[in-house]
Amino acid sequence: MTLDYLFVFAQAHEEFRIPELLSVAELYDIKxxxxxxxxxxxxxxxxxxxxxxxxEDVKQLARRCILIKSVHEFWGRGKTYEDMFAMTRENRSRWDKYVADxxxxxxxxxxxxxxxxxxxxEIMESFDWMDFLGEINMRNAEITLSVFEEYVDKHGTTRHKHEGDGDFVEVFFGRLLEEGSARKLIQTFDVKKRSYFGNTSxxxxxSLLMANQTLASPGKLVYDPFVGTxxxxxxTAHFGAYVYGSDIDGRQMRGKDKTPGIMRxxxxxxxxQRIMDLCTxxxxxxxxRCGELFDAIITDPPxxxxxxxxxxxxxxxxxxPSQQYVANRQDDQPYIPPxxxxxxxxxxxxxVLLARYMLKPGGxxxxxxxxxxxxxxxxxxxTLLCEGMEVIANSLQDFGSWGRRLITIKKTTSEKYSPPTFDTTPVTAAPDTPAHIPAHKDFREKYFQGFKKDEPET
Structure with missing residues (x-):
């Protein structure tokens, strides 16, 4: 039997909420x-x-989802307290057992x-009609009754601290089930407190939201092809997965100390113990030399x-000829490829092509x-997708004139593919159809030009 629960989310990364919720629900087989x-x-x-x-399903979500602040057994809601009280009376079966003691x-x-x-x-006293007979205990109460009023966003306006008090959009009421304990991990993994980090960390x-999107859990193998710092x-390793990382520049992974920075x-x-290896x-x-090794690939490409x-x-x-140049070098310095x-x-x-080759089906x-x-x-x-790969989440982190999208793509096929050749060429359009240029093409140049559009010729 399905019951209703009130989820209260942190007011950050709004577009990431539902994808994270659905991912964690899939991880724990929660409907x-x-x-x-x-x-x-x-x-x-x-x-x-x-x-x-x-x-128990509700609590599992609150303990894993980074964007959940708290979850409550839902008893009522309304545009006014009278409307909310009326719904709460209709749901008496959900709270009647707490009345006596x-x-x-x-x-x-x-x-x-x-x-x-x-x-x-005044709000607390307005619930006297529920006739709770147990003691009021502000420190160790058996249940916490939660009231939330939602107001229109007035940021950017000058007003008195309590101006508009009582003029809310909607009010919610329920019993607290679980605080969002996963949000504490944000402080645990704070980059400023980390022993090794860089300007691109x-x-x-x-990072935690991305790890949840991979369905990281004990026994899974995850790969970051641009691991950086x-x-x-x-x-990802915190959630139990084993991690393999690589980067074209080994200095980012190593740092200057004897022990590699990432390992420190x-x-x-x-x-x-869950960092399997780091390779350059x-x-x-x-x-x-073979595919279908990893359960997930997670990365932030430069x-x-x-x-x-x-x-x-x-x-x-x-x-x-490069071979002649290498053979005729007079010093003993190693050859550094350009x-x-x-x-x-x-x-x-x-x-995406690499992921199709390296991911297990469903990865x-x-x-x-x-x-x-x-x-x-x-x-x-x-323009990114290929056969057997499907976008299941697309969340925007908006910075104004540009933004970055957290893309989650799932391998939906069990067919085996050859290793990619990495000679990507654009798909040829029909003769009379202009080729589509994605907004991320030549992004670096657009960024340093201030995203100025080309002026039409006169």
Whole structure:
């Protein structure tokens, strides 16, 4: 039997909420009933009433989802307190068992507003019709009754602290089941407290969200092909997965100390035993000799703002044979192969092909894709996809003129594929059809040009 529960979300990364919720639900085989199509849910509001089959399922979600602040047994809601009281009376079967001898306390909170203490007391006293006979215990109550008022966002306006008090959009009421304990991990993995990090290290909250998108859990094997300083490796390993990392520049992984930087930070989090290995190689010249090794691939590809993507090769052709040059060198210094820029749209397409080859059936590819806000279209993602790969989540972190999208792609086929050749070429369009240029193509150049559009010729 499905019962309704009130979810209160942190007011951050709104578009990431439902994808994370669905991913964790899939991980623990939890069935969630939405009041409407999840794709149409209003994520600008921090409150959501969802149907689940058991309290244990609810608590499991609250202990793993980074964006859940708290979850409550749902008793009532309304545009006014009278409407909310009426619904609560209809749900008497859910709270009647606590009336006789259960100690309780109230918590009264508001979103986008601060309720004065005087009115908080008035709100608590307005529930006297429920006739709770247990003692009021503010420290060790057996149950906590939660009231939430939702107000219109008034940020950016000058007003008195309590102006508009009582003029709320909707009020919710229920019994607290579980605080969102997973949010404490944001402080645990805070980059500022980390023993090893770099200027491209991913912030902790995003790293944790990405780890949840991979369905990281004990026994799974996860790969980061652009591991850098290892931000996603630590969070993924924290959830029990074994992690393999690689990068074309080994200096980022190693640092300057004798113990590699990533391993030092992993030891700080107690997950060094789950970092299987770290190798230096170009992902387009990788050493993999068989596919379907990994349960997930998680990465933040370099897109050229703070560090540009590179691949082996020369920017310009050689004027003399490379083998003759190497053979005739007079010193004993090792040969360092040259690199050339790796354009983002080509990198992203190659990454999807690599994931199709390296992932087990049902495995996930989770990565960030930066895009120009005004130019983005859903068709951009279709330029990345190949047969057997399907987009299941697309969440935007908006920075104004540009943003980065957390893309989750699932391998939906069990067919075996040959290793990718990494000679990505654009799909040829019909003769009369202009080729679609995705918003992430040549992103680095657009970024440093301030995303200025080309002026039309006159």
């Amino acid at each position: 969630i009933t939405f009041p409407e199509d999840p794709a149409k849910a209003d994520v600008s509001r921090p409150f959501m009433v969802l149907g689940l089959e058991s309290e 259960t100690s309780f306390k109230f918590r009264v909170e508001a979103y986008n507003h601060t309720i004065p203490q005087r009115r908080q007391r 991913m912030e902790a909250e995003i 290892g931000s996603m490796a630590y969070t 930070a992993a030891a700080q989090y107690g997950v060094q 190689f170009d992902v387009t010249r990788n050493p993999w 897109y050229g703002v703070r560090a540009g993507a590179k691949r082996l090769g020369r920017k310009t052709p050689l004027t003399r 690199t050339r820029p790796y354009e983002l749209s080509a990198l992203a397409s190659d990454l 996930r590819l989770v990565f960030f894709l930066p895009t120009v806000t005004d130019e983005y279209a859903e068709l951009d993602l279709h």
